[in-house]
Amino acid sequence: MRLAELVVGELAPVSLTVAPGEILCLSGPSGSGKSRLLRAIADLDAHGGEIWLGELCQSRVKGHCWRGWVMLVPADSQWWGERVGDHLGRGLDGQGEALGFPAGVEDWQVSRLSSGEKQRLALLRAWSRQPRALLLDEPTANLDPQLTGKTEAWIRHWARQAGLPVIWISHDPGQIARVADRHYRIHDNRLERDHGSD
Numbered sequence: 001m002r003l004a005e006l007v008v009g010e011l012a013p014v015s016l017t018v019a020p021g022e023i024l025c026l027s028g029p030s031g032s033g034k035s036r037l038l039r040a041i042a043d044l045d046a047h048g049g050e051i052w053l054g055e056l057c058q059s060r061v062k063g064h065c066w067r068g069w070v071m072l073v074p075a076d077s078q079w080w081g082e083r084v085g086d087h088l089g090r091g092l093d094g095q096g097e098a099l100g101f102p103a104g105v106e107d108w109q110v111s112r113l114s115s116g117e118k119q120r121l122a123l124l125r126a127w128s129r130q131p132r133a134l135l136l137d138e139p140t141a142n143l144d145p146q147l148t149g150k151t152e153a154w155i156r157h158w159a160r161q162a163g164l165p166v167i168w169i170s171h172d173p174g175q176i177a178r179v180a181d182r183h184y185r186i187h188d189n190r191l192e193r194d195h196g197s198d
């Protein structure tokens, strides 16, 4: 996935490439524009510049198609059906257990889900829809350390196996050290490479 002079909000134009299977972590102060950048890449917010996914160019693709390929998992996921299974593409095929769920989680009511369950199920929902690139906004913010570790390992395995380029927002230096192949931080409205943690 390639960002070419992407312009959103106050941020200086962003140009970078994320390789298949690579995890690029993004950090920066609260309000510095991290979520906005992901929303622009998912074509949910107005932006300048261009985004490429292989030979596909975002501006030539319908928004809903683009978001099926370049999938954003926001910090606060939205659920529209009654049951978890109403939101899935292909079946979970045992993936739920890897993130701490018992068999049959597809039949759970959305209304009973805790914030941590919602967060892990939003990742499983994304997996079931087979995206080609992944944008993660603080995907473990509501999880305890044990589930955080499991979820990090699961995402890494998925990214490597499916060859997904991943941009992952995190405030946690320990997490960045564990999962990032590359790390950028936003400083003074610019994206800067941090070589210390990758």
Ligand SMILES: Nc1ncnc2c1ncn2[C@@H]1O[C@H](COP(=O)(O)OP(=O)(O)OP(=O)(O)O)[C@@H](O)[C@H]1O
Pocket: 009, 028, 029, 030, 031, 032, 033, 034, 035, 036, 037, 045
């Ligand atoms: N659509 C929008 N139009 C104008 N300003 C916006 C829009 N969306 C967000 N902002 C503002 O842009 C700034 C960056 O917001 P963003 O949500 O990207 O921050 P963030 O870096 O993800 O912060 P946090 O770490 O707190 O989640 C904030 O000041 C926010 O109020």
